[in-house]
Each structure stands twice: as structure tokens, then as C-alpha cells.
Amino acid sequence: MAREGHKYIFVLGGVMSGVGKGVVASSIGLLLEQKGFPVNLVKVDPYLNVDAGTMNPTEHGETFVLKSGLETDQDMGNYERFLGRDLTDDDYMTSGMVYQTVIARERGLGYGGKCVEAIPHVRDEILSRIEKAAAYNGSRVSVIEIGGTIGDFQNALFIDAARVLKMRYPDDVLFVMVSYLPTPGTLGEMKTKPTQTAVRDLNSYGVQPDFLVARSKESIDEKRKEKLSIACNVRRDHIIAAPDINSIYEAPLNFEKDKFGEALADVLKLSGKKKASLAAWSRFVKAATNKKSPEVHIAVIGKYFDTGNFVLSDAYLSVIEALKFSAAKLGRRPVLTWINSKGFEKGEPIAKLKKFDGIVVPGGFGESGIEGIIKAIKFARENKIPYLGLCYGMQLMVIEYARNVVGLKNAHTTEIQKNSEDPVVDVMLEQKKHLADNKYGGTMRLGSYPAYLKKGTVARAAYKKELIDERHRHRYEINPSYVKKLEEAGLVFSGTSPDGVLMEIAELPKKTHPFMLATQFHPELQARPLTPHPLFTEFLRAALACKKKK
Numbered sequence: 001m002a003r004e005g006h007k008y009i010f011v012l013g014g015v016m017s018g019v020g021k022g023v024v025a026s027s028i029g030l031l032l033e034q035k036g037f038p039v040n041l042v043k044v045d046p047y048l049n050v051d052a053g054t055m056n057p058t059e060h061g062e063t064f065v066l067k068s069g070l071e072t073d074q075d076m077g078n079y080e081r082f083l084g085r086d087l088t089d090d091d092y093m094t095s096g097m098v099y100q101t102v103i104a105r106e107r108g109l110g111y112g113g114k115c116v117e118a119i120p121h122v123r124d125e126i127l128s129r130i131e132k133a134a135a136y137n138g139s140r141v142s143v144i145e146i147g148g149t150i151g152d153f154q155n156a157l158f159i160d161a162a163r164v165l166k167m168r169y170p171d172d173v174l175f176v177m178v179s180y181l182p183t184p185g186t187l188g189e190m191k192t193k194p195t196q197t198a199v200r201d202l203n204s205y206g207v208q209p210d211f212l213v214a215r216s217k218e219s220i221d222e223k224r225k226e227k228l229s230i231a232c233n234v235r236r237d238h239i240i241a242a243p244d245i246n247s248i249y250e251a252p253l254n255f256e257k258d259k260f261g262e263a264l265a266d267v268l269k270l271s272g273k274k275k276a277s278l279a280a281w282s283r284f285v286k287a288a289t290n291k292k293s294p295e296v297h298i299a300v301i302g303k304y305f306d307t308g309n310f311v312l313s314d315a316y317l318s319v320i321e322a323l324k325f326s327a328a329k330l331g332r333r334p335v336l337t338w339i340n341s342k343g344f345e346k347g348e349p350i351a352k353l354k355k356f357d358g359i360v361v362p363g364g365f366g367e368s369g370i371e372g373i374i375k376a377i378k379f380a381r382e383n384k385i386p387y388l389g390l391c392y393g394m395q396l397m398v399i400e401y402a403r404n405v406v407g408l409k410n411a412h413t414t415e416i417q418k419n420s421e422d423p424v425v426d427v428m429l430e431q432k433k434h435l436a437d438n439k440y441g442g443t444m445r446l447g448s449y450p451a452y453l454k455k456g457t458v459a460r461a462a463y464k465k466e467l468i469d470e471r472h473r474h475r476y477e478i479n480p481s482y483v484k485k486l487e488e489a490g491l492v493f494s495g496t497s498p499d500g501v502l503m504e505i506a507e508l509p510k511k512t513h514p515f516m517l518a519t520q521f522h523p524e525l526q527a528r529p530l531t532p533h534p535l536f537t538e539f540l541r542a543a544l545a546c547k548k549k550k
Contacts, residue, residue, distance in 0.1 A: 006134055007141040007172050007268045010162045012209075014150045014179035014198030019215050020242065020251075021178045022075035025145040026082035027252040028176070031261030032141055033083065034276035040137035041079040042091050042130060042144040043072065046154035050096035053444070061314035065473050065525055066092070069447025074317050075145065077525070081321060082252070084528050090133040095154065098125050118157060126161040140270070150177070151201045163206045174267055177202060177209035178242070181216040181224070190216060192228050199232040210267060211238045211260075219243040238263060247324075249285050249529060253278060284529045287328040296332045296543050298323060299356040301339045301376050303369035316362045319390065322527035323360070326536040332544065341372030350379050357550075358386040358515075358543030361393030363473070363522060367416045374400045381508070381516060386542040388535065389518030391474055394506055395425045397518045398478055398486065406489045408482075415476050424486070426479040445472045449497065449521070451504040457494035458517055459505045462538040468495070470504075470521035477520065478503040495519070515542030 011025045022043075029039045049055060052063045053071030064077040067086045080087055102125050106116045114121075134142045146162070148155040166173040179195040199209060212234050214220040219241040220228075229236040240260050245251065255261065256276055265273045287293070302316055320336060327334040337356070344350055353359060359380045361373055373393075377400040380387040389397045395413055402411035402424045413425035448469045453460040460466070478486075480501060483493060490512060495505030507517040519535065527533035 005172065006139075007270065008130070008134075008162075008165060008169075009141060009143045009174055009176060009264065009268075011143065011145045011176045011178060012150055012159065012202065013146075013148070014177050014202070015194045016180050017149055019149075019178050019180050020213075020248075021145050021147075022078045023248045023251050024176065024178050024213050024242070025075075025143050026078045027255050028261070028264065029079065029143050030082045030252045030278075030281070031256060031276050032143075032264065032270075034278060035261055035265060035270075035273045037141050037265070037270055037273070038137070038139045039083070039141045039143060040091060040133055040139040041083065041087065042093065042133050042142060043075045043079070043147065044126075044144060044155070044158050045073050045092075045094045045147045046152065046158060047094060047147075048096045048099070049094060050100055051092075051094065053446075057315035062317045063473070064318065065446060065471050065522065067448045067471060071446065071473070073147070074314065075147075077318050077321075078248075081528050084530055088133075088136065090129070090136045093126070093129050095157075098122060098129070101125055119160070123157055123161045123164065126158055127165060130161070130165070141268070150198050150205075156205065159202075159205045159207060166207070171269060174210040174264070175202075175207055176211045176213060176264075178213040178215060181214050181220060183217055190218070190220065190224055192224050192231070195228060196231045199234075209234060211240060211263070213240045213242045215242045217244050247285065247289050249281070249288060253282060253285060280530055284325075284328055287331060288324055288529075290331075290333065293327075293331055293333040295335045296327060296358070296540060296547060297335045297337070297356050298358045298360060298540075298543065299337050299339050299353055299376075300360045300362065301341050301373055302362055303341050303364050303366075303373070318522070318524040318527070319360060319362045322524040322533050322536045323540070325527050325529050325532035326540050328529075329532045329537060330540055330544065332540065334540075339376075341369035341376065344372035344375045345369065350375050353379050353385065354383060356385065357547040358388070358539060360539075361387070361389045361396065361518075362524075363391035363393065365392070365415070370396065370416065374403075378404055381513065384514055384546070386515035386539055386546055387513075387517070388515075388539040389506075390524065391520060391522055394518030394520050395476060395478070397516075398424055398491070398506055401489070401491050402482065402486060405491075406485060413476055422482070424479050424482045425476050427476050444475050447471060451495045451521070452498060453505070454492070454494045454496075457492060457505075458507050458510060458515065458538065459494040459535070462534040464534070470519070470523055471525045472521045474520060478506070514546060515539055 011021050013019045013021045029041045032039050051071045052073050062074040063071050064074050068089050070089045072092045102122055146155055146158045179198050181190050183190045225236050225239045228239055240258055323334050373396050377397050399411050402408045408422040410421040411424045412420040414423045448471050450469050492507050493503045494507050504520050523533045523535045
């Protein structure tokens with residue numbers, strides 16, 4: 001059961017998906033913590049996948065890996081970035097996890113032979129997980145974002161669980177509904193009817209929102225606040241404006257101007273609140289949104305941009321944010337260009353990369369677009385363009401080097417070419433059985449692992465320490481049999497696992513290239529607004545130096 005006096009804030013979305021629930025939940029967490037109330041953030045995803053690890057990034061966006069190794073929704077990344085700390089497995093929940101637990105308990109006679117049903121058994125498991133997360137974190141307030149849109153069949157049980165919690169603890173639970181108010185171009189008037197309908201849908205679950213966050217192109221005016229207040233039975237001063245902004249990191253500052261955090265604390269009767277101290281956050285936002293800052297032009301070369309006629313940059317969300325944080329630290333404005341590597345395979349001129357100050361190749365899986373990426377890496381190496389490779393971006397950098405410098409023309413990864421003549425990248429030994437048994441979900445090398453950095457290397461200079469911990473998500477590694485041959489040809493493996501078997505960082509010496517470095521791990525997952533990641537910062541420093549020379 002919940003601890004007496006513990007507070008719960010549920011964040012739900014109306015009208016459409018992608019309305020910004022995650023940013024609102026993250027902002028609430030930041031505001032309340034800055035007021036002195038310990039907060040834990042929980043993301044509820046209503047899909048039946050047990051975790052986010054097996055989902056296609058072009059459909060769902062980035063998979064964010066926690067320190068523990070749990071593969072989660074990208075909103076968990078926003079939570080960590082806003083709060084500036086690591087989250088735990090208890091802070092994430094999917095329908096798949098819940099049902100898996102309930103079914104396993106039933107198979108073990110955990111319900112004593114009862115007929116197991118969605119209500120109460122599945123609903124009670126949801127409540128148990130929410131309360132467990134609060135207890136584990138030792139927080140005063142739990143902010144729970146329920147994924148999906150009000151009216152979806154999939155999230156109904158989660159909303160019902162929230163209703164029951166409100167019934168049990170009426171003074172300790174409140175609901176924030178984030179809803180979209182469109183302004184159709186042909187009308188030129190902001191319309192409230194879709195939000196009114198969404199609130200009525202929520203009422204049909206037995207839930208009444210305490211706050212409405214009005215997402216819109218422009219800030220909601222007083223007339224429409226009054227209209228929503230009357231139609232939706234929400235206090236006028238509890239309708240919070242959330243217009244489009246240049247950066248999601250502006251949201252907490254805008255909410256603080258509207259005293260959103262103070263209003264939440266008042267409704268929940270949280271005692272001892274203080275004025276939020278957002279000075280450091282404000283300085284970051286000012287630097288990150290300064291349009292007068294000198295530009296640094298970066299090409300992000302990936303393979304997950306295809307989604308109909310649109311470009312999906314969400315597949316690389318953490319990479320994008322990491323670049324923003326380091327650029328803000330350096331007083332620069334990153335201009336990112338998405339380049340689909342498949343274009344280079346179809347004859348697009350590789351020389352167009354010469355105009356960029358730096359090139360990033362993020363992670364990925366599979367064969368599509370790979371030869372295009374290898375062409376881009378070769379171009380970056382030969383033309384001395386700063387390069388940062390992440391996970392697959394390291395494996396492909398090593399393959400390119402093996403082919404074009406070492407002379408192993410058929411060098412490849414066994415992920416694509418199982419019987420490669422020169423498998424410089426091979427499946428990890430412990431992964432072979434997983435693949436043979438078709439066990440893909442949650443079986444990669446996941447989560448945080450230590451690595452040692454060699455003295456006198458670019459990596460060691462960036463981190464300024466010998467031992468690091470970084471998050472991983474991969475099945476394949478640099479084949480130890482080829483390490484000596486690659487090193488003799490000038491490639492430096494500057495980071496290795498403690499036993500020296502796994503190659504964690506590959507780089508070229510400064511005398512050979514201004515910055516050519518790649519990691520087997522995902523440094524972007526630990527980049528935070530107020531603590532940018534050192535590798536991204538050093539990469540951008542090199543890119544700026546390259547720009548200056550031009």
C-alpha cells in the first residue's frame with residue numbers, strides 16, 4: 001500500500017499523440033524538486049511489448065537504455081535529462097510487464113485458484129508497481145505519465161488504477177491532462193471543442209482533471225480559458241498555457257512564470273515549499289536558444305529516417321540532445337543536417353559532406369544503408385573532417401579502416417555477412433546461443449559497464465580519468481583476433497573492458513586526424529543539460545577548429 005501522505009500526479013494526454021506529456025511530466029518533476037520535494041517519475045507504456053527493445057525505431061523512435069540495462073521508451077531519457085540523475089527499473093512499466101507478472105503468478109497458484117481477471121488482478125498489479133516505485137525512490141511525490149491518448153482501449157486499465165488510487169486517497173492524487181487546441185488555417189481561430197470532448201471521455205472513466213495544460217501553436221487566451229473552465233469544470237487558474245517553444249527545455253521556465261509548480265503543491269497540500277531555483281537551468285536555456293551564437297554545422301548520417309514522406313529524427317533523439325548540450329557549453333549553435341546513408345548507395349555525391357564541420361554516425365542494426373555509411377566514414381578520414389561514431393558507428397569505422405588502410409578488402413561484420421572472409425566485427429560469444437534460440441528481447445549486452453582508458457589518447461584527455469562507466473546496447477564486437485593487425489596499421493583502441501578483451505573506444509591519433517573517435521557504448525545516454533558528455537564536447541571543439549581552418 002501507499003505510504004501515508006505520499007502524493008501522486010497523473011499526466012494524461014487528450015486529442016492526439018505526441019502532444020508533449022513527457023515534457024510536461026519532466027517539467028513538473030523539475031519544478032517540484034527545485035521547491036524541495038523529492039520526486040520520482042514513472043512512465044507507463046500501454047503496449048504489450050515487455051520492453052521497448054524489439055520495436056522498430058522508425059515506428060517508435062529511440063530506445064533509451066537505463067543504467068540497469070532495461071530498454072525503455074524515449075520519455076525516460078527526457079526524465080533523466082530534466083532531473084539530472086539515473087532512473088531505475090521501477091520507474092518504467094508496460095502492459096507487457098504487468099501481464100507477464102500476473103500470468104506468472106497465476107501459473108504458480110499465486111492467486112490461490114481464483115479466476116484471474118483484468119479487474120481487479122491486473123489493475124492491482126499496476127497499483128502495486130506505482131507504489132513500489134514510490135517506496136524504492138523514497139520520494140514525496142510520484143509523477144506518473146500514462147502513455148497513449150484518452151479514449152484508447154490500451155490504457156484504460158491504467159487510468160482505472162489511477163481512479164482507484166484517487167478514491168483511496170482523495171487529497172493525495174491529482175490529474176493533469178495535456179491536450180491540444182488546434183487553430184485551423186482556414187478559420188484562424190483556436191478551437192476548444194476537441195479538448196472538451198477529450199475531457200468528457202476522461203470523465204467517462206470516472207476521472208476529472210484538476211489541471212489542463214493547453215498545448216497550442218500560440219498561447220491560449222483568457223476567453224478560451226474561460227470557455228474551457230466552464231465546459232470542463234476546471235478552475236480557470238488551473239488551465240496552463242503551453243504554446244510552441246524553440247526548445248523543450250524552456251517549458252519549466254514558462255510553467256514557473258504561470259506558477260504551475262506552486263499551484264500543484266497547493267492542491268496537494270505539500271508543506272514547506274520554497275521558490276524554485278532555476279538559475280542554472282535558465283543559464284543553460286539561454287545558451288541553448290541563443291540565435292546569435294556562432295553556428296557549427298554537423299551531418300548526422302543514419303539509416304532510420306524513412307517514415308513515408310517525413311523525416312523521423314526521434315530515432316536519434318539522445319544523440320541530438322547530447323550535441324545541443326555540448327554546443328550550449330561551448331557557446332555555439334548546432335545546425336544539424338539529417339543525411340540518409342542509403343542516398344550514397346544510390347549515387348548521391350559523397351563530396352557534399354565537405355561543407356560540414358563534423359560528422360556523426362549513430363547506432364543501428366542490419367544491412368540497409370551500411371555501404372553508404374562506410375563511404376561517408378572513408379570520406380571523413382581522408383578529408384580530415386571530425387568524426388564521432390556511436391556503437392555501429394564504431395564497428396563500421398573499424399571495417400572501413402580494415403578495408404582501406406589495412407588492406408582487408410573483404411572485411412565485414414558477421415551481422416551482415418555470416419561467412420565473412422575477414423570478420424573484423426563478430427557476434428559476442430555469449431550472444432551466439434541467444435541468436436540460435438531466437439531470443440532477441442532483453443538479451444543484448446545492455447546497461448552500464450566499466451572501461452579503462454589508455455594514457456596519451458584523445459579519449460583519456462576528454463574524460464580526464466582512467467576508469468569510466470558507460471551504457472551499452474549491442475550483440476557484436478570488434479573481433480579480438482584482428483586487434484593487433486589494426487593497431488599495427490595505426491588504429492588506437494583507447495578504451496577497453498577491464499580484462500582487455502572488449503574494445504570500447506577506437507580512435508586515430510591527433511597527429512593523424514583532428515578527431516576520429518568512435519565508441520562501442522552509447523555516451524549520448526548519459527549526456528545531461530547541466531553536465532554535457534565530454535566526448536560530444538571534444539568532438540564539437542574539434543569541429544569548431546575545423547571550421548576555423550576553413
